[in-house]
Amino acid sequence: MDLLSYKPIHTWAVEDRPREKLAEKGLDALTDAELLAIILGSGTRNQSALDLARSLLDSHQNLQGLAAASSKALTKIRGIGPVKAQIILVVFELGRRKSQHEAKRRHIRHSRDAAKYLQEKLADRKQEVFWAIFLNQNHEIVHEQQFFEGGIASTVIDTRVIMHVALEHLAAAMIICHNHPSGNLRPSAADRAITRKIKSGADIFDIRLLDHIIVSHRGYYSFTDEGLLD
Known part of the structure; x- marks a missing residue:
């Protein structure tokens, strides 16, 4: 100056x-x-x-x-x-x-609702983290939790742990999410495999997997919006 x-x-x-x-x-x-x-x-x-x-x-x-x-x-x-x-x-x-408190008071009606909430939480993380939001029948958040941090691969995602938490909180639906610190929003083959693995586990307990959202500082990618959860 x-x-x-x-x-x-x-x-x-x-x-x-x-x-x-x-x-x-x-x-x-x-x-x-x-x-x-x-x-x-x-x-x-x-x-x-x-x-x-x-x-x-x-x-x-x-x-x-x-x-x-x-x-x-x-x-x-x-x-x-x-x-x-x-x-x-x-x-x-x-x-x-x-922001988190307000999100818990409202319904998650669209992928953009979840994405906005999750971007604030995860988009700036320097490491890749895997997160899940658990919802009741009215699609209100009843619980959320980080499960893994570091390089995320289908081999380290223990579906049993995620389902245990979902059942513990009587979840009727869930949304999973992870971040891409690189900014790239396109899902990898591993991301798709993780999604299939968790969806199969959730189906057993009649829990709906509503979306898998990838977030970064550039925006978000929704598996549901792209028709990958049909």
Whole structure:
């Protein structure tokens, strides 16, 4: 930053200050950087909170990238110490939990409902993880669980464990999901084999496999939408 051009936020015009702008115009009027500046509370000797917020967003490309950052990655930014890093992590975690809570209160009617929920949970994971959502007769979420992490292959997916959890929670239906950290959304031969294996197990107990969804930061792929579960 050019130190000659640096001006603390309290010297700005009132309408340009994030807190005053929030009070005057509401949350919708603030940019991502302005919202983040309010969360940070303060900047450094040479940077305003808003400049620091912009540096954070630029270094992680966008809010999605920032939400996936670790404490170690955050503290690499000049002006972000352990306390500010923890505040950022807590804010994003609260947002994720709110989304999860709202999802559990509503019905999963379409693949896009499940995909949106699962993307928030899994799309930014650095390793491949396998997840399942269990639903009642009304397609309300009654339980969800991660089963595997790492390289996912049909040989490591134990259908008996998944069915045990489904029966334990009296599930009438289920949706399975895994992420592709590479961003590629096309299912592999192993993905198709896993789907057939779990569907066969679910059929034995009269539990409907509603979908297998692959998520990444680029979007999602639904086996049901593509006609692969017929």
